[in-house]
Amino acid sequence: MKFSRKIAPEIKTPPKFLTKKRLKEDEINFDKLRSYRLDRVRKELQKNNLEACILFDPVNVRYALDTVNMSVYNMHNLTRYCFVPVDGPTILYEYFNCEILSKHLNLIDEIRPAITWDYFSNGNQASSQLKKWINEIKDLSNNFFKSKRVAIDVLNGPAVSELNKNGIEVVDAKLILEQARVIKSSEELTCMKAALEVADIGVSKMREELKAGMTEDELWSILHKTNIEHGGEWIECRILSSGERTNPWMQESSNKVMQTGEIVAFDTDMVGPYGYCADISRSYVVGHKFNDQQKKLYSMAVEQIDYNARLIKPGMTFKEFIQKSWLLPEEYYGNRYSCMVHGIGLCDEWPQIKYPTDGGEQGGSFEQNMTLTVESYIGKVGGKEGVKLEQQYLVGQIGLELMSHHPLEKI
Secondary structure, three states: OOOOOEOOOOOOOOOOOOOOOOOOHHHOOHHHHHHHHHHHHHHHHHHOOOOEEEEOOHHHHHHHHOOOOOOOHHHOOOOOEEEEEOOOOOEEEEOOOOHHHHOOOOOOOEEEEOOOOOHHHHHHHHHHHHHHHHHHHHHHHHHHOOOOEEEEOOOOHHHHHHHHHOOOEEEEOHHHHHHHHOOOOHHHHHHHHHHHHHHHHHHHHHHHHOOOOOEHHHHHHHHHHHHHHOOOOEEOOOOEEEHHHHOOOOOOOOOOEOOOOOEEEEEOOEEOHHHOEEOOEEEEEOOOOOOHHHHHHHHHHHHHHHHHHHHOOOOOEHHHHHHHOOOOOHHHHOOOOOOOEEEEOOOEEEEEEOOHHHOOOOOOEOOOOOEEEEEEEEOOOOOOOOEEEEEEEEEOOOOEEEOOOOOOOOO
16 A cells, blocks of 8 residues: 655754764664564554554554653643554654654654544533544544454543444554563664663762762652753652661652661662663662661562572573562562562563462563563561662573663672
8 A cells, every 4th residue: 555654744844953962872773773663563463463553652652653742741641642554654643733743753654633532622522522533533444444443552431432333443452562562672772771871870879879868859859860861751650768668668759858777779660761761679778888687688689689580581481480480488478569570661561470479370481682670679567678679681592681780789
């Protein structure tokens, strides 16, 4: 099928400015990066007997077409999306008056204004706007997915109901995109290394500037500043705690003032330059002198990560890994982390490999060029403090290769 690339004619080329190069920028072939990712999406569609997908999740839109606009805003507003067929033009439906932002991306064949139908954007005109959107999707179906089946990742109830009424079946695109994203190209790995280098800079500054009298929020802000000034994008969570707030885990940073001798633990969850995630966890002590109990917790966390990381080889099934994984002692098990291993890319990705009691028996196996994080949280149920550690790895030819190089503590 032949099609022409259409972009609003009034768009002018933006002026060029002096810019500072970002980490790894000269090492990345962006055309190759983008083509690889779009091809992965299309192959997964074909594998699942689908002709097209419509993507609203900004991370999925970024993966498929490498176009970015107000990512966090568009995570909770259906105001920007894209259409990706197996055979036909890719169409970006862009936020109001923002067509110019993606003009340079040659894998986007056409840019159209987004049709929105949410109450925030349209008030009592929402239902009539939804009808316009439905007509647009019907037109796409008549031309590019005649099976009347389309994969969509995020959609509200009224839109699903109306599509069904018009004979269009909605299939969950989550499987399609997660499977597409799981195997990384060499360009993706370079992007991820750049993100990890930025995280290493930020985490090193956090360790250097950590002192009694700081609040948790003050310490956490150092990573945000470092990420932004090196071209990073956002941080998914703000999980940092100190002292007795480290047990149980998952508490977010606060205005608590940190005291000498307290554990401080955090998880970066950092979406850095080029949109790739640097996801490592570290635990320090204010004053950098561990007491005996803190040393025990830290040593157990290191042992769990090292043991589980050594287990993983290409071809090993997730089920086998779960059966052979490090055994968390019973008195710590109730405070266990939500998973032992998860995939990583533009954000946390498939797979999420849980503890045996938490439904960890999902199918699948480790494959070369997957990227993973290996997790540990050690905090006794009813205990005073806990330690969180996490390392990021590439699945290499014979086992895991460490990607995160900020050193662990010497205790």
